[in-house]
Amino acid sequence: MSRDQMPEILSDLADRTQALLADFGLEAEAAEQIGFALADEIAASWGGQPIYIAKGxxxxxxxxxxxxxxxxxxxxxxxxxxxxxxxxxxxxxxxxxxxxxxxxxxxxxxxxxx
The missing domain is CATH 1.10.10 (Arc Repressor Mutant, subunit A)
Known part of the structure; x- marks a missing residue:
C-alpha cells in the first residue's frame, strides 16, 4: 500500500513510528520501512473494527x-x-x-x- 492510498490514521501511525525509531537512533530508511510494516500489520489485524484507544x-x-x-x-x-x-x-x-x-x-x- 502506498502512502497516498493509506488511510490517514495508518499514515499517522507510520509517521509516528518512524519518528520514534529515528529518535532511538535507527537510520531513516529502516525506520520508515518499520513504520509502514507496522501500519500494514495493524490494518491486516484490526482493519474494519471499531477501536477505542484509552488515553492511559x-x-x-x-x-x-x-x-x-x-x-x-x-x-x-x-x-x-x-x-x-x-x-x-x-x-x-x-x-x-x-x-x-x-x-x-x-x-x-x-x-x-x-
Missing amino acids: TRFQLSKRDLQIFDEQRALGINGLAKKYKLSVQRVYKIIARIRQERIASRQKTLPFGE
Whole structure:
C-alpha cells in the first residue's frame, strides 16, 4: 500500500513510528520501512473494527506518583506539592501508597498448612 492510498490514521501511525525509531537512533530508511510494516500489520489485524484507544490516564498518574516518591528527599513534601500542583495531604498519601506497594512486593508469601 502506498502512502497516498493509506488511510490517514495508518499514515499517522507510520509517521509516528518512524519518528520514534529515528529518535532511538535507527537510520531513516529502516525506520520508515518499520513504520509502514507496522501500519500494514495493524490494518491486516484490526482493519474494519471499531477501536477505542484509552488515553492511559492511570498509567500516566502511576508514572507521576513514582516520580513523586523518588523525588521526595530532594524536594520535600511542600516542594512536591508545588511542583505537581497537589495538596500536601495528597502527596503524603501518594508516598505512603508507593511505600506500601514496594514493601508488599519485597515480602515473601508464606505457604499455608506447612
